[in-house]
Amino acid sequence: MTNTDQDKIYTAALIIIGDEVLSGRTKDANTPYIAEKMNDAGVRLAEVRIIPDHAQTIIDTVNLLRAANDYVFTTGGIGPTHDDITAENVAAAFGVGLELSEAAYSDLLGYYKDESEITESRKKMAMIPVGAKLIENPVSGAPGINLGNVYVMAGVPKIMQAMFDSILPTLQGGAPVVSRSVTADLPESLIADGLAEVQKRHDDVAIGSYPKYQNGRFGTSLVCRGVNETSLGLVIDEIAELVKSLGEENPVIA
Template identity: 50%
Template sequence: MTTAEADQEVTAAFLVIGDEILSGRTKDKNIGFLADYLTTIGIDLREVRIVPDVTEKIVDAVNELRAGYTYVFTSGGIGPTHDDITADSIAAAFGVPIDVDPRAKAILEAHYPPGQLTPARLRMARIPEGADLIDNPVSKAPGFRIENVHVMAGVPSIMQAMVDAIAPTLKTGRKMLSRYVDADVPESRLADQVGEIQTRFPETLIGSYPRTNDGRFTTQIVIRSRDEDTLEEATAAVREAVAGALA
């Protein structure tokens, strides 16, 4: 990777699909995983949306997000049941046909014993025209990638395995570095100082997080930057502010 490529900003959005997420029946475990994963490899997750199993909602979200970010990742709705409509919705978003893909069908035929590849299970082999398959080492039914949109399962173990499979194909930017400073004072005692430091170092992201410790309010300040020298300077400024608040 060249220096220019490493410095390039790479962004992403995550589209979580499913009525069960919105109703609370299923607790999402994929958002935090993907945010951590992408940050580690140098991709900024800028937006997360949750939409129901409604074709128009999925189509609108996919088309808006894929135009605004380097990558879009989706989870949910590619199973064998009637309400698994994600694949059809993605095809509609791109304006391409969808049908049983011979590659995906062969994977499922090799996975299921003879006679057990039912019509319902065969639905998982329906892939939009022009898409590449995403490997699923857990349950075999593949996800797929079409242009900059990566469509994956909602089951966390499967989704995480799919992310591992596609990671080598993703371009990445300069990784975000972070430091943290613990302060044995309430957040309010540091608000003005932290705000001033953020203004002095606009290329950093500084977050202030209140905590309780044995009934006392304390604060953890997290400083993030892609430039190590800037990060160290901003962190030193935060430590100085904390020392002043404790004096």
């Protein structure tokens, strides 16, 4: 990860491609992983879209989001089966075709040992968009693909994480986004008026208020995010004072 331009705000979008997520069968586990890594990288995850395995939807979404963001990540749909249509539609989004990647084919051969094992379906995993680079898959056969600012990764979290970790050092980001918090055993509605005043005084820190409800009791986490640690420290102090003034004896400051 190179933090080159501290003032520019870098953004990324994530496209989760898969009927299985929209049907509720599979719970997306990739968003939190990517989101957390983006904070350290100084890139804001600006939007996530979960879309079906539908060609035109993939093409349109990739084109819209790659124009609007510094980076686009996709997960899902890169395997050997008929419903794995991500690579061909990312290619279509860039107006290019697919070609057999010798490097990917060689990896497949290393994986399956014998050429006779490379069925048409398996060969499909070595077909990549013209001009694309491979993202290594250390777990199974199908590589990821990088074309322009779009990074096509597997949907299986273990594989996606390995791919993402290999991409991360190659991305450029701005100042890392730091997060700190104050947690109080008070309902957020009690804190709201004072909190709005704190937010008004500090527009370079984003303050989020997140209610918890456990065992019949309300609590609130007040999460502050920003790139300026001095401002962040001031805001945390002010919020800690606020919740103490409202009756919280031991706010948890993190």
